[in-house]
Amino acid sequence: MTILQKLAEKILEYSEGFKVIDYCACLRATYVIVEDKEERRFLGMSHIAHENLHNQGKIIAPNVDNLTELTSSINIINRSFGLSLINAISQKFIKPTQEFPEIRDPVCIVGNMKPLVKEFSNRKVYVFEKSTELRDDALSDAEEELLLQECKTVFITGVTLLNFTLERILEISKGTNILIGPSASIIPDLMRDFNIHYIQSMIFNDVDKIRDHLRLGNFVSLKINKELGVNFSAKVNRSFA
Known part of the structure; x- marks a missing residue:
């Protein structure tokens, strides 16, 4: 499953x-x-x-x-x-917590999230992108098999939930795994047992505003579209059952 x-x-x-x-x-x-x-x-x-x-x-x-x-x-x-x-x-159940991980190099970013990539431009960073449309200067997702194990901090786009690549990323990652982006707006405790350590996403405070933004064909970025909601960063409570 x-x-x-x-x-x-x-x-x-x-x-x-x-x-x-x-x-x-x-x-x-x-x-x-x-x-x-x-x-x-x-x-x-x-x-x-x-x-x-x-x-x-x-x-x-x-x-x-x-x-x-x-x-x-x-x-x-x-x-x-x-x-x-x-x-x-x-x-309804997410709280606007501000619990942030320690960022250690090398940093891996799975998904070419350009505002996030720019934030870490002064660090050793590897960026991976599956889509050729969005790749630009990023590596392909094939190179994750070679480089992910080196990374101490791993930011993973929530879109990996849809194409079933998240499972393999979490299997080979040895760093702090952060599921990030508006597609990852999930109750943090639901991510227990999956080797996810933090969730970083957004609480939308105006349903009509974000709906109209999406209807116009826009992306949503946590870094760019702060007017659409409140960003949160939450540590996932671990389960050892």
């Missing part, structure tokens, strides 16, 4: 009273908006890995009852809806 599938099962413990009221597969990302019993709205999103798009498998409308079906689908749009729904439910 993939980590994404396991997260879908775990989030169901928090899902009572939620219903999906809006969703979209936009140009750069999917989003799902849920409403709880008190009619409070929460939005979760997931960037779309365009290199993994294909026409196989029927795309279905997301709801809480079909979450496990979404996260097990062969179509990445469904999986993206599933991750967005996990993130939407999580939004």
